[in-house]
Amino acid sequence: KQEVTQIPAALSVPEGENLVLNCSFTDSAIYNLQWFRQDPGKGLTSLLLIQSSQREQTSGRLNASLDKSSGRSTLYIAASQPGDSATYLCAVCSNDYKLSFGAGTTVTVRA
């Protein structure tokens, strides 16, 4: 069974600081890894998808890396803004097509 862990569970930073969110998974036989954002009381918004053959993916201020052999992914958010405050979720698509989620990292960016 795929286990996904996200560290830290919560993070509070001043505006402008870079954010580093970590995700680890136990089974390296994955198709892809996806990062999501969730605002309170809302659904999940896809941020980045990293395919199993890729090492990183970038979108604007967001950069995600993937080290499949060690079972790790890191999401970097540059120059954080108060609008980045949300819960960030990591999801792994295993080769049985199931999506397994971590518990999330709740980020607060202080103005």
Add this chain to the structure above:
Amino acid sequence: DAGITQSPRHKVTETGTPVTLRCHQTENHRYMYWYRQDPGHGLRLIHYSYGVKDTDKGEVSDGYSVSRSKTEDFLLTLESATSSQTSVYFCAIRTGTTNTEAFFGQGTRLTVV
């Protein structure tokens, strides 16, 4: 949003009654999923489908059943609702097999009293 609609968005029901939640997609994607989200547990997979009439269990399937008679609809049924099934339910689709994204619906908040 990949054309995903969940209905109803909110529901209050009594213990012991059956409840059906609907997930509808407009783009004929093959893979559909039902999750529940609870504080302290994150998102947990209930059931998923990889085609019409093809479904499989997730990690928390007890007390739930699903049906997919058409590509566009994936139904989740709570056979006899219990208070422990009070949760927010999310439907998701994946746009292909391996290297494709998942998209989520807006969720259904279910309260069992």
